[in-house]
Amino acid sequence: MFRPKHRTSSPQKSLIAETIAVGSELLFGGRTDSNSLFITEALGGLGIEVRFKSVVGDDEADIVTVLKAAAGRAGVIVLTGGLGPTVDDCTREAIAKAAGRRLARRKEAFDGLTARLAQWGRVPNKGQLRQAMIPSGATVLSNPVGSAPGFWLAWRGATVISLPGVPGEMQAMMREGVVPLLSSRLERRRGMRRRPITRLVFHTWGLPEAEVDARLKGLVPSGVPVALGLLASPMGVLVSLTTSPRANAEERILRNLAEGVRSRLRDWLFAEGPDTMEEVVGRLLTEQKRTVALAESCTGGLIGHRLTQVPGASAYMDRGMICYSNQAKSDLLGVPPDLIGRYGAVSAEVAIAMAQGVRERSGVSVGLSVTGIAGPGGATAAKPVGLVYVGLSAADGTSVTKEHRFHGERTIIKQRSSQAALDLLRRWLRDGAGS
Amino acid sequence: MFRPKHRTSSPQKSLIAETIAVGSELLFGGRTDSNSLFITEALGGLGIEVRFKSVVGDDEADIVTVLKAAAGRAGVIVLTGGLGPTVDDCTREAIAKAAGRRLARRKEAFDGLTARLAQWGRVPNKGQLRQAMIPSGATVLSNPVGSAPGFWLAWRGATVISLPGVPGEMQAMMREGVVPLLSSRLERRRGMRRRPITRLVFHTWGLPEAEVDARLKGLVPSGVPVALGLLASPMGVLVSLTTSPRANAEERILRNLAEGVRSRLRDWLFAEGPDTMEEVVGRLLTEQKRTVALAESCTGGLIGHRLTQVPGASAYMDRGMICYSNQAKSDLLGVPPDLIGRYGAVSAEVAIAMAQGVRERSGVSVGLSVTGIAGPGGATAAKPVGLVYVGLSAADGTSVTKEHRFHGERTIIKQRSSQAALDLLRRWLRDGAGS
Structure with a gap:
């Protein structure tokens, strides 16, 4: 959901952008699209709005079709992918064909390529030599990270930019080559009303x-x-x-x-901004010089995984116990078997006992626990799939538990449970926990 | 990389598809695109190839632009999103405008909508009533899961299909409405050479x-x-x-x-196929009636998280220890402090001791361990970021360790380490482990 409350007038074409991701495997999707976010934000800083995104396979004719449609609606076109050394990498050929240019080996592209490969102790093979073929009239964009050079050219009132699809290479080339280029091109146009998109x-x-x-x-x-x-x-x-x-x-x-x-x-x-729950919690733990230990049941290690995604986590993350079996809950956390017998493993009482057990046994500031039914099995009439208890036990005497009833499949219930547990910890840390 | 070895002739337009995802937030990317995979596979089963994917914001004029380009190159156009109840949901309006149709409330759409909301104990508000507005000449596609109906219409030689963006709703409508529709439309065309894409x-x-x-x-x-x-x-x-x-x-x-x-x-x-490493390992453990316990250091719980993504994991997953501190490695796994002192926490010796420790203390068939330097901190001249040891200790006497030197940032090293550990377990299970 999005609310464009306002549109004053049709903006100048040079402030409208389209990204084109080239790669047959991308048509199948199912992966995270991290290139878009980077390109959209980098261009937004220049006042250039990405309003169209296209994906097309490694097919020269199809890339030409997509390029022609893009040139009709966008003044900045950023292609990623299809610059590799194999025969199916045909972005170079497609751009040359669409724009009616000749492809030829360019000295600066060739020199950059061979220098990079020499660094890696290799000499270019036939496929890699193709990577130095650049459409006539295009300007080479050097690749400070990998071997494939990029390039840009002006065509039909649009700046067409071709970059590798590897995120690290694309990002470095956007920062070092494309952003300064577009910035200077926009500056040269007088009277252009540029407003960075925030x-x-x-x-x-x-x-x-x-x-x-x-x-x-x-x-x-x-x-x-x-x-x-x-x-x-x-x-x-x-x-x-x-x-x-x-x-x-x-x-x-x-x-x-x-x-x-x-x-x-x-x-x-x-x-x-770009912060995640685990980064916020990690920052609070670091600032307050507190340590945490985990007792996870239905999340199976996800909370530990998330906390340790943050560099420097070893300063506050002491240990975690993934207690999938009831036996493990008793062995590792000292949860009395009769407590489990009386209330069931998925209960507020057991959640608190788990948090307290892990805290006392590890000597940390705070223990955090989760117990729940992630499904699809394991539910009863009284305890449905999605019933989850999170618990917190702190050395200052705080003892909290919270019941949740989540919907969705197993992987979603695990995600939501981990978020609920970390949020309980965040709220305790933020409220200026005792000693 | 992709190698189209063969192209006999330009296929009939009715066998070429384009997907159009509508939503301004989608232009920022950074999320997993699961709708594409589903649509591409469902259409592929009918011999219809998705060769173009577009993403466009919630902007009527931009959607019209994208639709017109799509109709020029594809015979099947599937739009997802922009059918919600808020004013920025304008896919209905854009399709009507592009195709020159009138929007009017359609009885079957209205009845389906109100019946669904009544099930949830609600009456439609003004925004929800907009969801029953359908372009003239279009056929309503009922939504068996949510409230927003979809529709399809024939325009410029293309079948234009509009579905909600919510994956569960889109999938149900593809299965129950769109696939049968396209199948019967293709059958009616004589001489059409359809070949399911495998x-x-x-x-x-x-x-x-x-x-x-x-x-x-x-x-x-x-x-x-x-x-x-x-x-x-x-x-x-x-x-x-x-x-x-x-x-x-x-x-x-x-x-x-x-x-x-x-x-x-x-x-x-x-x-x-769609199998993951954790599903393969889970299946082998189930078949062989074996149980596993984990001792994770640098992966921080990721292996446990992955193993417990699989329904039924409680049959083989007993427990996991996330031993981030050296103290935890000694307390929980019985790794002798002088072993850590002699070889360092990141060593083959400690990896084996961790696997053996967790196995013996939990009484499972096999213990699996990881210790490594995920970075960016913690490296020394002798032990760089990315140095990782995985270890396995089994009740049959097997004891294996493997050294890896991974590249990339922290989150990637964690992923690769978890994959390496699970692969070690897979190979041991596959080779017909002893008792």
């Missing part, structure tokens, strides 16, 4: 999307050129404020809107 | 992409209409064989090629 992102947990929507209703006054976006996922609801490149939004207005998001979403807001 | 997928671990490429060189004889694809990721190299809808590949030929992939990739091949 996008502020807010992460919430614990409110359904409809509730977030209701709380933000009327936040952006009509006529203010800022778009409010919502995106729900198992990890919560993301809220975004995006300025339009088509009209001015003063910085003060955006600041006020951000304040409005914060005050309306209160402590359901757990992070801003 | 895609076989093979997963390898432990060989670099260039080595997989070299081993498969010359596998598909020239003239055989099967494309060989490779895709590298931190979890290994995926190999695909895809038949062309444009020429006949006999089933026998595909079977032989699959056999060729298996014999050339031998035991580096760990799974086929």
